[in-house]
Amino acid sequence: MNGYLTTLIRGLATTASIALLTVTAAVGVAAAPPAWADGGENLSTGTLLAARTHPAVQLTSLTFSAEVVVPTAEVRQGALEELASQIQVLVAAGKIPSDEPSMYKYMFKRMAADVDQYLIPATPNRTVKARVGGMCTGWWVTPDGYMVTGAHCVDMSDDELSQTFAQQALQKFNEEDAQEVIKGLENVVADEALIEAAQMVYINFNSAHMKLQKLQKSLSVLQSLPGGGVDKTAKEVPAELVSVGESYPGKDFALLKVNNQQNLPTVPLGDDSDVQTGDTLYISGFPGLVTNTPFFSIESKLDPAMTEGPYNARRTTTEGVPYIQTQAPSYHGNSGGPVFSRDGKVVGMLIAGTVSEGGEASENESFVLPVSIIKEKLNEKNVKPSASLTTTKYNEALDAFFAKHYKDALPLFREVQTLHPNHPYVAKYITDSQQAISAGRDETPQPVWLWIVIGLGVLIAVGGGLALLMVLRRRRRRPAATPPSYGQAYGGVHATAIGGQDERQDWRQPAAPPRYALPQGESSSAPSPGAYARGGPAQGQYPPQPQYDGPGYSGHDDRHNGHPRYDQHEQPNQAPDGATRYVRPAPPAYERGAERDVAELEREVAELRRRLGQRQPPDA
Helix, strand or coil: CHHHHHHHHHHHHHHHHHHHHHHHHHHHHHHCCCHHHHCCCCCCHHHHHHHHHHHHEEEEEEEEEEEEEEEEEEECHHHHHHHHHHHHHHHHCCCCCCCHHHHHHHHHHHHHHCHHHHEEEEEEEEEEEEEEEEEEEEEECCCCCEEEECHHHCCCCHHHHHHHHHHHHCHHHHHHHHHHHHHCCCCCCCCHHHHHHHHHHHHHHHHHHCEEEEEEEEEEEEEEEECCCCCEEEEEEECEEEEECCCCCCCCCEEEECCCCCCCCCCCECCHHHCCCCCEEEEEECCHHHHCCCCCCHHHHCCCEEEEEEEEEEEECCCCCEEEEECCCCCCCCCCCEEECCCCCEEEEEEEEEECCCCCEEEEEEEEEEHHHHHHHHHHCCCCCCCCHHHHHHHHHHHHHHCCCHHHHHHHHHHHHHHCCCCCCHHHHHHHHHHHHHCCCCCCCCCHHHHHHHHHHHHHHHHHHHHHHHHHHHHHHCCCCCCCCECECCCCCCHHHHHCCCCCCCCCCCCCCCCCCCCCCCCCCCCECCCCCCCCCCCCCCCCCCCCCCCCCCCECCCECCECCECCCCCECECCCCCECCCCCCCCHHHHCCCCCHHHHHHHHHHHHHHHHCCCCCCC
16 A cells, blocks of 8 residues: 555656646746747748838938929021031031931931030020929838938939929920921921930920929828728828938938827837848838839838848948948839848948949949948937837737737737827738638647646645645554543534434544533533633633643543533533533544544444433423
8 A cells, every 4th residue: 555655646746747847848938039030940031120120111202393494495597507517518528328317317416415506595485383303211210200311312402403303394395395396307207216316405405494483392201001901002291301411422311300100110220230241231112113113003112122132341432431332232212221130120221322324223232321320310419219119019919920829919919000000011910810810820829827827736736635645644654542432522423423323424533512411410431621711701602712731631520619510401500600611622533643443433322322312301
């Protein structure tokens, strides 16, 4: 038997150890970072960075509106006749073809090269209202609406402005003027090359003599908003220019403020030392080849693009401004966009890129203004970058989402939606989480507190079992004591046995004090446990807990000062001092260390029945 108990105890101890390890492991798993935080097996760093940072990256708009005034072009007859003579000489010399289209093409090219020699401005003036501008990228640095972008994204020089209006506002005039000239050419069928040569004359003339009136400038942020379902729409929000530096190659930095904003998504700033040559850089922004293309949807245009490439070198301009050279691709429209390290912190801002001979953007090299310059400019305006609660909760939700803990992610995404109702991406994540849960793809673990409760329950149960087994072992080792004879303190006979039933309570369990008394005139051979002293509780009240003299407690005589304790009706007699005396309940048998013999218990029951049979009714 002892061997069995030992084996059982060892098994319970092993179970307790396993339960403790289970709880510890569950807590450890819950406290550990999500698997994708280190670039999970199915998620690239770029994917994770895009999910975290795109909400804070916004499309910015610079717009100029004005009345464009263009004079009518009048030909200088003398200069044009001299040019015609020169053409005839060249034809005779065989230097240009003799057909009329070729001679007119040559004439238009000479005029376009020096329009003021052959054309003069005249009346009437022509006026058109026009709006021109460009798109760039900006990003929130504070929850209340401070945004960083490039200096060249918020202003234009006079030459740049004139060229932009000339390209976007004068196209109609240029085409009309060229068509008018070509109509005057007799017996000439104009081909595309001839039309282009004529238009170039008036492009140069109209651009050179154009005047702008009532010029107005505006800056705005095109916030992407959730539309019907998970589609997005755009809302143009005015922005105030707070600070602006010098365009590239200077400190190409600008600070905008959009009022009445709160809980905006933000991105954190890092340090220059976070990256070095050879590290991968990530550029986020809005390439113009998308935003300026009509066949892309508004949702597509409002999603930033992310490119990546190596950190090639650190450069310094002739003005002493540091720049980072990288091979991460960039395009017109990416200007002002944040550049991230692998850890998701901003380490710079895209400013410029190399261009081809034709003026097109090249993917070969891009140039990034370091984050130290950005911090310097923010400090000048006492702007402190900070993370919003929206960003904190959103990142927590993304952690759960990419770990496939959709049930944990869903309430977090809903909290983000409450904090920032115009969040452009949270609505889609809510839908995706709900669909994943419905499809049974959720892998959310049980809450830590539940594992702790289960573990503690197992430990408590195992501990209770161990305690019970130890008690059983001690009792089996305890030597048997001599059974007490009737007349000693009552040892645990169940009260219902007196009524004639043959039920017996385990002698090891304490019995309730008996509710009967010895007949008057009868005296028990065993001393009573004692009585309460004078001044004790009044009759009918529950007596206080008796105080025993110690482990070797013995009973007292059932008589008090020579008087029986009970009358003939088994009612307690009054003591000489008038106080009712009670028989104190006997201490449980297990406290005395005695074990009853079954036969002795049966004799006690028989004796009790005999005495009860001698009782007389109260009115007999």
